[in-house]
Amino acid sequence: MPIIEIKDLSFSYSGTSRRSLNSINLEVEKGEFVVVTGPSGCGKTTLCRCLNGLVPNFYTGELTGEISVCGLDVQKQTTSAMSQHVGFVFQDPENQLFCLTVERDVAFGPENMGFPREEIRRRVDWALKVTGTEALKDRAPYELSGGQQQRIAIASVLAMQPKIIVLDEPTSFLDPKSSQEILEVVARLNRELGVTVFLVEHRLDLATRHSNRIVVLDKGAVALDGPPEEVYGEQAQLIGIGVPKVPLLFHMLKQDGIDVRETPVTVEEGIKQLRRIISD
């Protein structure tokens, strides 16, 4: 059974008649790394919020359709209950760290669940180790750089040992190098721990290498859904997403009549293809 099953999901926020989500149909299997993208206002953030119950508990409105995450009907759960299954990493690193030391921030989730102290300690140490942030344990969150803060945010979410991690544009406020590092951490979690990743990103040039499934939303509905080499084409350009330059280039070359076999999606693949094309 897919770990996320969404059927005909529609939603409009209270006080507006405009639908933020328009009949979304989506299935995600356990262990997948899905990258979700789309122009501003397409419903990416709203969709994320549906996954952990922020919609409709925190953000009220009219929600129709079915959504099941980890076998649970999200509409019937509290956000608190969902937090053990779905971890949510937000865009702004500063506003999701609320304690005075990193250690306490990471412990926050398990503390709320009322686990015994040794269990909390175990989870905190593990989460810090997995994200490579043990050295930051006693530091104050506001002293850290954006990249470090996001790592701590991921650790805090991991301490709940969720099966799915949802990340809503986590690299927005980070410089390119930190963005790359954060995505590496997330990819490692996916590869080594089997955590399902639902990543909303604009920075497709950095995210594509870790994923083999790109979902493009447009005006609240799923417009494209497939592997990067298929998705990064004409339609994606028309919808207005930032297709990474290498696949874009080869897509154009294909249109020019050049024999491009599989569209490369990373720089390395592009280099191989270009060498082949030129030497032929």
Added chain:
Amino acid sequence: MIVVEDLHFAYPNGNQVLHGVDLNIQDGEFIAIMGENGAGKTTLVKTFNGLLKPNQGRVLIDNIDTKKTSVAALAREVGLVFQNPDHQLFCETVRDEVAYSLRNFGYPSDVIEKRVKGMLETLDLTPYVDSSPFMLSGGERKRVALASVLVWNPKHMVLDEPTIGQDYQQKDRLRNFIIQLNTQGKTVVMVTHDVEFVAECKPRVILLSQGKIIGDGTAEEILTDKDLSTRASLLQPQIALLFSAIEGLPRGIIDVYSARLVINNTLRGSK
């Protein structure tokens, strides 16, 4: 002209950010200031309108020493648009927001009326003239912030991270707008991380690292320089990486359209 001579700056808490920067920006130039977080990019541009005064060295805006001039006076020549529009929006309507600076500078009401109207049209904000700025979307708020600075027509425009939070289409429109501003004769300086954006705009690129300028040249020169990019913790554009790995291809190609042209020509040439 913006002239920076041996600029040293440390924040009051002792953090030495700029270690001797020398820079010359001619009127009407299009510049991108790039570098890793903490390199001093934002600090540097804040010295252009006098928000920060040099500890050592000096900054001259059209031959006026910033140490001897108030921020309000310098602001007339150098318009600085901050990264987060929410740090400046406070009026009840978009009209008031855009008019604010003109009121500060003492323009007469009829001039204010006209200028505001014109600015809103230029940035497609006319439908929102009486709306509350807080009710607008992220992209719209960014445009209001931009309008509120552009409205007094400063000679030099400085944009701090203009592409953050923008999707591809918004960035495209922004790029066209910036180029248009520059064509109209304004000096445009943008502080940015967005390498692909810079690759498409092709401005002069100034690379800052640890408070010093380590690179100054065309976008093609700087973004294809692997050494410099590593030193400044910059990720090179994908096209630059692609081309640098293949022998025989011309240097200095950083954007998709040039790449397409070159590859087509190369293939035709070899036939």
Added chain:
Amino acid sequence: MDPRAKFMVIMVIFAISLLFTNILVLLVVFLAQLPLIWLAKSMRRWAASMKGGLILALLIFVMNYLTGSTLTHSLAMTVRFMALLSSFSIFFMTTSPDDLGLAMEQAHVPYTLCFTFTTAVRLVPTMAVDAQTVVDAQRSRGLELDKGNLLKRIRNYIPILIPLIVSAIRRSVELAEALESRGFNVTAKRQSLVVLRMKPSDYFAVLAALVSLSLAVWASLYAQLPQVELPLELPRIWQILGPCWSK
């Protein structure tokens, strides 16, 4: 040192200071704190906060003296004020907000209140940065904070306050979202990772403080304390002004 033990000690110093008006006793209470400050290695910060209280201390002295108290008594009141100020300074300088929050939690203050406290403290540096950015942004649009009459200057702060308030509200909403997503549940049972434990030295300190308090209470009621009266009499204000008037 456990913040709760510290708090008890400070409270005792507070009580003892209030029990006496004898300048010698008060001086002892004040000077007795100096070794504590030296131990906590906070001499410089303590000196800074004392400097801050100097104006108030002077005011207390003058007010007392002018309303008829003897020189000695006025000095005693001043010393009392310094002793009180000093003790509270020590407490807040040596206790991190984190420890304070923990102490509050373990004292069974409702968790929501404790959390509000620590979050507020945690947000102070962040909001300070925000405030500076807003000031910079508005100055870049021609706002001059140091010009104009009083009314204008107050109005000039509106473009600074509003973005700050809006920013604070936005931040709170995002924080609330994050809290919900991490299982923040006011009604459920909560377990804390870190626990404050009283060490033997803490118990000893509290005991010593309580004993001192009992001694002090007894002394204030029954003991004959050495008195000091400074023979100096500074000219009273009417003695200075009087001749000026008549001239």
